[in-house]
Amino acid sequence: MKNTNLLTAKILLLFVIIFFSCSKDKDNTDNNVDGFDRSTMLTFIADDIILPSYAGFKIKLDAMTEKSNDFTTNPTSGTLSAFRQAWVEAYTEWQKVELFDVGPAERHTLRNFFNIYPTTIHSTTTINGTNNGIIENIASGNANLNLPSNYTAQGFPALDYLLNGIGEGDDAILAEYTTSTDANAKLAYVNKIVDQMNSKFNQTYNEWTAGYRDQFVSKTSLDIYSSTSLLINGFVLNYERYIRSGKIGIPSGAMSSNPTAYPSDVEAFYKKDLSRTLAITAHQASVDFFNGKSVKTGVEGNSIKTYLDAIEAKDLKSGKPLADTLNGQFKAIATAMNGLNPDLETEVRTNNQAMIAVYSKLQTATRMLKVDMTSAMSITITYTDNDGD
Amino acid sequence: MKTYFERTVSAAPLAVFRIGLGFMLLFGLIRFWSKGWIEDLYINPKYYFPFYGFEFIVPLGNYTYLLFAVCGLSALFFALGLFYRLTSISLFLSFTYIELIDKSTYLNHYYFISMICLLMIFLPAHAFFSIDAKINKNLHSGYVPGWTLDSIKLFVSMLYFFAAIAKINSDWLLHAQPLKIWLIARNDMPLIGFLFNYKWTPYLFSWFGFLYDLTIPFLLWNKKTRLSAYAAVIVFHLLTSLLFPIGMFPYIMIVTTLIFFSEDFHLKLLSRFNKLFKGSEEFISTTNKCSFKQLNQKVIIGVFALFFFVQIVLPFRYLLYPGKLFWTEEGFRFSWRVMLIEKSGYAEFKVIDAISGKWVIVNNHEFLTKLQEKMMATQPDMILQYAHILRNHYEKNGFEKPQVFVDSYVTLNGRLGRVLVDPNIDLASEVESFNHKSWILSYND
Numbered sequence: 001m002k003n004t005n006l007l008t009a010k011i012l013l014l015f016v017i018i019f020f021s022c023s024k025d026k027d028n029t030d031n032n033v034d035g036f037d038r039s040t041m042l043t044f045i046a047d048d049i050i051l052p053s054y055a056g057f058k059i060k061l062d063a064m065t066e067k068s069n070d071f072t073t074n075p076t077s078g079t080l081s082a083f084r085q086a087w088v089e090a091y092t093e094w095q096k097v098e099l100f101d102v103g104p105a106e107r108h109t110l111r112n113f114f115n116i117y118p119t120t121i122h123s124t125t126t127i128n129g130t131n132n133g134i135i136e137n138i139a140s141g142n143a144n145l146n147l148p149s150n151y152t153a154q155g156f157p158a159l160d161y162l163l164n165g166i167g168e169g170d171d172a173i174l175a176e177y178t179t180s181t182d183a184n185a186k187l188a189y190v191n192k193i194v195d196q197m198n199s200k201f202n203q204t205y206n207e208w209t210a211g212y213r214d215q216f217v218s219k220t221s222l223d224i225y226s227s228t229s230l231l232i233n234g235f236v237l238n239y240e241r242y243i244r245s246g247k248i249g250i251p252s253g254a255m256s257s258n259p260t261a262y263p264s265d266v267e268a269f270y271k272k273d274l275s276r277t278l279a280i281t282a283h284q285a286s287v288d289f290f291n292g293k294s295v296k297t298g299v300e301g302n303s304i305k306t307y308l309d310a311i312e313a314k315d316l317k318s319g320k321p322l323a324d325t326l327n328g329q330f331k332a333i334a335t336a337m338n339g340l341n342p343d344l345e346t347e348v349r350t351n352n353q354a355m356i357a358v359y360s361k362l363q364t365a366t367r368m369l370k371v372d373m374t375s376a377m378s379i380t381i382t383y384t385d386n387d388g389d
Numbered sequence: 390m391k392t393y394f395e396r397t398v399s400a401a402p403l404a405v406f407r408i409g410l411g412f413m414l415l416f417g418l419i420r421f422w423s424k425g426w427i428e429d430l431y432i433n434p435k436y437y438f439p440f441y442g443f444e445f446i447v448p449l450g451n452y453t454y455l456l457f458a459v460c461g462l463s464a465l466f467f468a469l470g471l472f473y474r475l476t477s478i479s480l481f482l483s484f485t486y487i488e489l490i491d492k493s494t495y496l497n498h499y500y501f502i503s504m505i506c507l508l509m510i511f512l513p514a515h516a517f518f519s520i521d522a523k524i525n526k527n528l529h530s531g532y533v534p535g536w537t538l539d540s541i542k543l544f545v546s547m548l549y550f551f552a553a554i555a556k557i558n559s560d561w562l563l564h565a566q567p568l569k570i571w572l573i574a575r576n577d578m579p580l581i582g583f584l585f586n587y588k589w590t591p592y593l594f595s596w597f598g599f600l601y602d603l604t605i606p607f608l609l610w611n612k613k614t615r616l617s618a619y620a621a622v623i624v625f626h627l628l629t630s631l632l633f634p635i636g637m638f639p640y641i642m643i644v645t646t647l648i649f650f651s652e653d654f655h656l657k658l659l660s661r662f663n664k665l666f667k668g669s670e671e672f673i674s675t676t677n678k679c680s681f682k683q684l685n686q687k688v689i690i691g692v693f694a695l696f697f698f699v700q701i702v703l704p705f706r707y708l709l710y711p712g713k714l715f716w717t718e719e720g721f722r723f724s725w726r727v728m729l730i731e732k733s734g735y736a737e738f739k740v741i742d743a744i745s746g747k748w749v750i751v752n753n754h755e756f757l758t759k760l761q762e763k764m765m766a767t768q769p770d771m772i773l774q775y776a777h778i779l780r781n782h783y784e785k786n787g788f789e790k791p792q793v794f795v796d797s798y799v800t801l802n803g804r805l806g807r808v809l810v811d812p813n814i815d816l817a818s819e820v821e822s823f824n825h826k827s828w829i830l831s832y833n834d
Contacts, residue, residue: 036573036586220577223634257748311573315805316564325805367735367798371806375733378574 035302035310038220042227044292044302046213050100052295053285054205057097060090061201068194072187075177077170084163088274091156095282098242099289101234102227103216104207111242113145113200117157118265121165123149134158138182138189145196154193157267162190165270222378229379232304236369239286244362247279251348252355263348275344280337287330290323304373313376322372329365336361394690396535397678400517401655402648403538404470407514409644411468414480414502417637418461427453430494431487434758436778438492438771441821446489459483467509470519474510481506492771493764497727498638501548508544508696511689512537516679518659523672530679534686540693541648544700546606551704551725553602560715560730562599565591566802567731575632601625609649622646633728710825715801716809716832718768719825734766734799734809740779744789751779767799769810769829776816793817807832 064086071079098111105111123133127149130136134153137143145154152158166186167173177183208216219227245255246267253261268274288295292303300306305323313322336358341347347355421427431453439446449456463480466472485503488494513533515521522529560566568591576585584590601621608618626639647655656673663673681689707720714721715730738751753762756778765771776793783791792815800806807830810816814828 036576038577222574255750257746311570313803316566316803318805320805322805367806371733371735371798371800375731375800376570376803378570378731 035306037302038222038228038307039217041292041302041304041307042217042220044294045231045289046216048294048296048301049289049292050097051208051213053097053100054208056295057090057093058201058205060086060093061197064090065194065198068190071177072191075174075183075187077174080163080170080174080177087156087159087163088271091160091268091274092277092281094156095278096285096295098282099235099238099286100231101238102230103212104204106230106234108200108204110200110204112148112151113196114155115157115242115267116151116155117160117246117267118152118269119157119161120152121161123153125149134161134189138185141185141188143189143192145192154196157269158193159190160268160270162186162193163270164272228377232374232377232379235286235289236366236374239362239369240366243279243282243286244359244366247275247282247344248355248359248362251344252352252359253348254356254359261348261352263345266344266348269345272345273342276337276340276342276347279340279344280334283330283333283337287327287334290326290330304377308373308376311376313373322368322376326365326368326373329361329368333358333361333365394534394536394686397532397680398535398538399652399656400513400531400533400679401652401659402650403512403514403533403541404516404518405655405658406541406645406648407470407473407509407519408468409647410502410505410509410641411464411466411480413637413641413644414464414484415461415468417641418457418464420637422454422457422461427457429758430760431490434491434761436756436761436775437490438761438765438774440489440492441770441823443489446486448490453487456483456487460487470515470521473515473519473521477506477510477514481510491761492768492774493758493761495722496638497725498635498641500723502641504700505541505544508540508693511692512540513679513681517675518663518673528679529672529675530677531675532678534680536690538648540697542610543697545645545648546610547697547700548725549602549606552727553599554704555724555726555729556595556599556602558715560802561595564802565595567729568594568598570731570803571633578631598625605646609646612651615649619646619650629728635728711831712825712829713832716799717826717829718770719829730802732767732799732801733763734797734806736762736766736772736775736798736810737796738776738779739794739796740783740788741792741794742783742788742790743792747788749783756782766797767809769826770821772797772810773816773819773821773826776819780817791817801832 064083067079067083067086071083094114097105098115101111120133122135123131125131127147130140130143132143132147132149132153137145137150137153143150143153163173166176177186180186216227219225222228224230249255251262251264251266266275267278290303291305292301293299294301305327308323309321314320315322315325336354340354340358341351344355431448432450434448437448459479460483463476463483466476467480481503484499484506488499488503513530516528516530516533556562561568572585572591572594576582578585605618605622608614609622611618623643626642629635630639660673662668680686704724704726707714707724710717710719712719715732736753738753739748740751741748753765757765757775765775772795776795779793780791794812794814795810795816796812797809798806799809809830811828811830816828819826819828
């Protein structure tokens with residue numbers, strides 16, 4: 001037994017040496033012990049970011065619903081323009097909640113009922129005996145908006161067409177809802193879309209407040225079913241597929257050579273001057289979420305950034321914190337986005353190089369979020385495709 | 390030397406090992422099956438990544454279930470010592486076939502099991518406490534050549550020892566990577582989770598892991614230290630199974646290292662089972678000696694010498710390649726490099742038709758499973774294989790001369806990600822070989 005004891009003693013001695021040689025670092029660690037407490041982080045994200053964002057969106061959605069009702073009961077140029085304005089505000093506010101693809105929002109696939117574009121005006125594909133496009137749905141009067149084939153015939157993109165694209169100019173648009181033979185069917189479809197948005201959103205929001213919030217805060221591990229993993233996965237997926245590809249990559253033709261670009265695939269195509277605002281808003285929402293900017297107070301709290309800093313996610317070589325590197329890239333993207341034409345369709349047609357430049361900056365950030373950030377946090381990216389469909 | 394090969398030892402340790410290994414494997418296969426992994430890993434994928442030189446190993450579709458059934462039954466018969474020669478061969482072949490289907494499922498401990506099964510084919514593990522020995526009185530022996538038992542111990546020792554050598558690098562010892570990343574992710578664990586919030590914890594774990602791997606074979610081999618060493622085995626492996634999703638491996642090692650215990654220990658264990666199953670006293674106390682025919686023994690020792698030579702050389706083959714091993718992974722597999730790197734990557738492929746100029750960005754999801762994509766994105770040989778899959782696919786789909794380029798980005802042990810593969814190289818025209826892949830960008834640390 002003598003040998004064992006000697007060896008054990010040596011090992012113990014070594015551990016003690018290591019312990020003391022590193023123990024001065026321990027004090028630094030204790031100061032921001034909150035930083036890597038995922039429970040604190042999840043609580044802040046739920047109470048200061050996600051729930052207030054949902055509450056903010058609800059206000060805008062309610063306002064839009066009211067204006068929509070005004071319009072459908074009495075379609076005039078006044079109610080049309082009020083409805084449009086409320087639609088712009090709600091669509092913009094939506095960009096601040098689309099990224100929370102976790103819990104009820106993920107379960108009910110909330111995005112599918114709000115923002116899948118380009119919208120389908122008229123469908124040539126027949127699924128189960130019906131064609132699902134806005135025109136077909138208006139004609140049938142009994143479209144089932146829960147069907148995946150109807151995702152592109154509802155939500156903000158469908159309202160974009162119905163409010164801004166159904167006729168040439170305001171008079172022609174108004175005529176569609178007043179003198180046209182199927183005016184009532186169209187008004188009914190507007191109501192149907194708005195009802196669907198309300199029902200889907202309220203379901204998600206209610207579930208969040210009625211129990212999911214507590215569950216969200218309590219699942220602190222990092223396996224694939226944990227809140228942090230699901231939240232980050234949804235966040236990165238939104239960033240890659242719905243901001244990088246959807247808003248910039250696909251319209252600019254960065255994804256394929258045939259045809260070279262799809263300018264009509266921009267978000268809010270019929271409104272013309274809203275697409276840049278939506279892209280900037282969505283990107284800023286992602287940045288604010290990353291930095292943990294409270295929606296209630298505007299002050300930064302426990303977030304991905306503080307977590308990354310607490311676990312000392314930094315380049316082993318240069319020592320530069322990963323969060324700083326990412327924020328630098330976010331800043332470059334915001335600047336580049338601000339330089340784009342407010343109508344991204346025009347930008348694609350006239351100055352697509354600028355769009356491609358934004359795309360590659362987004363691509364750089366995507367890689368850092370998807371590879372550096374998730375690896376540092378030890379999160380498994382549970383989805384892996386990056387098509388941008 | 391001659392006397393060493395003539396020495397005999399109790400057949401009990403080898404018999405216990407046979408039973409333990411067989412049942413562990415059976416359990417492992419049932420677990421694999423019940424989790425639906427056969428379908429996920431070997432039936433659902435559209436494409437596979439065979440090992441270089443083993444391209445003839447093809448997926449079997451629904452017959453994969455049959456393959457697993459054969460493997461499971463072999464493991465059971467192997468444990469029972471029934472038709473041992475035949476079932477040890479079928480166990481080795483079926484298990485190895487499964488592991489060779491797709492690189493993305495490669496794990497060091499699967500390789501370990503394959504190699505152990507290969508050795509077991511030649512060893513008289515069925516001479517004692519087996520159904521074969523019950524039926525065949527000539528086979529039934531209480532003693533086997535000592536070198537047969539030692540060869541298993543040697544192989545197990547090599548696994549630990551090489552795992553320790555692999556840890557001698559600055560990431561592991563000086564930066565406590567990748568444990569620094571992995572441990573803090575478990576800081577919400579009950580009882581011990583808070584420990585991972587301290588900076589010194591990953592260093593402690595890294596050094597403990599290194600010293601454990603380095604010394605455990607010797608401490609197990611030495612009678613005086615064996616008991617405390619085995620306690621360390623249990624603590625170490627249970628801890629790793631709590632902390633990391635590494636499946637059956639900890640339990641397999643806990644059972645495997647029993648082989649270092651004394652003859653008495655194994656005999657007592659077996660006689661308890663013997664009483665339980667009401668076996669005759671003679672079944673457990675035979676003094677017959679199992680020996681190989683002169684020529685057979687010479688051949689087998691020759692084969693084993695070659696086997697161990699290969700096993701010793703293989704982990705060092707990486708020295709023949711330029712560049713940083715963890716980055717290029719040239720000569721990384723089959724070398725007991727366990728839990729050494731946190732690597733994550735992103736690989737976006739662009740296929741260009743050299744004739745018409747049309748191009749497309751590939752949606753990896755259309756070709757690969759999540760696991761395959763994850764594995765492919767960080768391993769150059771898999772990136773090349775996938776590029777060829779894409780080349781062949783687009784050749785059939787309207788691209789006259791497809792060229793394949795990759796935009797890759799990989800992070801290694803907490804360093805900021807960087808480009809892994811030269812984005813200007815047409816991978817469609819590169820060929821796989823054991824030569825260095827010059828298109829892997831160098832890593833200057």
